[in-house]
Amino acid sequence: MADAGMLRFHVPEPEVRPGGTPDFSNVPIPKAGSVPRPDIDVDPRTIRDHAFSIIRVLNRTGEAVGPWAGLLSSDELLAGLRHMMTLRTFDARMQMAQRQGKTSFYMQHLGEEAVACAFRKALAPGDMNFPTYRQAGLLIADGYPMVTMMNQIYSNEADPLKGRQLPVMYSSKEHGFFSISGNLATQYIQAVGWAMASAISNDSRIAAAWIGDGSTAESDFHSALVFASTYKAPVVLNVVNNQWAISTFQGIARGGSGTFAARGLGFGIPSLRVDGNDYLAVHAVAKWAAERARSNLGPTLVEYVTYRAGAHSSSDDPSAYRPKTESDAWPLGDPIVRLKNHLIQLGVWSDERHTQAEAEILDTVIAAQKEAESHGTLHAGGKPSTRDMFEGLYAEMPPHLRRQRQQAGV
């Protein structure tokens, strides 16, 4: 019966707050291998369920099962494991460096390493990512030098961005990594524009847009879906749902739509949800979406279901808004542990080799860190010049900036 009483204002709340017992029983986890793999030219109306299910490949015992399995060789999987381990170690060292005062700010990827590391391997050279601040895995998996990343984090004399950008806001056209703004969601429509340009130019390269669950609420997300849908842009529209936008649970951005992937359905965009902690599933779905884009079939929306196991940034304290044990209760596990177990089951990896690899990676990261610190850190050693502050705003410095540079005495 209709409720015609006083109007009531509704504000969604997460299931559990600090002090409570983590409970993800409301997150249905389909069995690995249970979601079909459609042809890339599928009519999006026939795969609406894919926007509400979760594509998974690795099962609880570490086997790769179902129609999305079998795309990657053992060597490729071993490389993927190494990328994720490297990113985690890199994060740990840089988080520590921030605590030691060597930089102002850091953002880590703990628990989300599979998403960007596996996605990168589904792209071809020349493709362009428009990332957020939590996709450094794209760079690590593409062999971008860690020293250069650290130079940027330290804003030191070797920082390729001359100290102008916040730590982790990397840029590398060469590695298909668009300059990170630090604004949220603005890059999403830019990625669609880049993809439109590639189509206008009859090129073969595609774009990948990245956004977090919280920022899907921004109008730029809507803009991107409109433009991508209208012009059938060759772009993969990625939504990384790590459950938390700083302290705000994903329900505040999602509202009543069920899933973020479901946002794409109204635009006629094939929309899939995937287990973001499953390296094989992420790669398989990314590959499917990239093939669609490259085949003139247009955009695909992919929601990666994952969990931000760490703080939002070095300025954040998650214990103030969620139970401390919540990440342990996350039902999709840890991406590194899951791929490790799969490789052990394949007989190409072992606990001993894993421990040894951890030590090797730590040595490599520490060596890179030492080299980066030889070029300075934020408050010590070599740094970009005051003159660098005035340079590079325009291709040619206009007269008023020249006057100001002279006033500054540089």
Add this chain to the structure above:
Amino acid sequence: MPRRTMIEAIRDAMDVSMGRDDKVVVFGEDVGFFGGVFRCTQGLQAKYGKSRCFDAPINESGIVGSAIGMAAYGLKPCVEIQFADYMYPAYDQLTQEAARLRYRSNGDFTCPIVVRMPTGGGIFGGQTHSQSPEALFTHVSGLKTVVPSNPHDAKGLLIAAIEDPDPVIFLEPKRLYNGPFDGHHDRPVTPWSKHELGEVADGHYTVPLGKAAIRRAGSGLTVLAYGTMVYVAQAAVEETGIDAEIIDLRTLLPLDLDTIVASVKKTGRCVIVHEATLTSGFGAELSALVQENCFYHLEAPVARVAGWDTPYPHAQEWDYFPGPGRVGRALLETMGA
């Protein structure tokens, strides 16, 4: 030499640019098949195809955001915002993205886009079809802001803007599209076909960004104006008989300070005219620059004539518009008359 309206000159600039460089693409609301509500892009889709000139959804942030992505790819988008009043949804993309992409990436990515938009009132457009938001762009590091005042300049400046390696805001005074409107709204407007600056050469030429033009040489007083106000100032000068030097700034950023300073040092007096609201308007910047650079040459306070600090009204349009009467009074006061 052929005479063209400002609309035809702007269209010709895009036509010439698209013909010379297949990286130039043109899009915006109603811009494709129809050719724009002011018809500035008429015929471009038929000539260059739908990949080079096309309609966009009604989404200004999407238009500018996608243009930024295209520029990062290597194209040179020239997009239209249907009225300057509609640019606010795109302001985030313009100020935080387009303006800073070169700087923040240290040149790894650049943003050679042109964002055209009709500006100013005088067409009974009310609050949402009359605004002059130029100061919202000149305040932003990394943008260039251009306001042409005639067909010849409009074509040359637009080609220069399209060829510029950085983002350019191109504000088209819509009241000038068909003739040099001088603020006398009760009189017929001279068409561009009867004005010498309606002469627009065929083919490629540029008017460099950052160079002002002296529209009338004089020794008694300097008027700084741009867009429609150039003609309003000319009318006021003729009606008051003051021997004023009228400078058409053409580009607000980069600003041709040398021309301004040389003139004010010569005349010792300065009146600044713009249609945008007074407070924190571009006239405030001009006034500050004039007193910083010409203080010991000034014989009177620098005066500003601008739109009142209200929204642009509908019925009271001509009470709002800084017409030749208001400008003329400021000229006389500054002369001490």
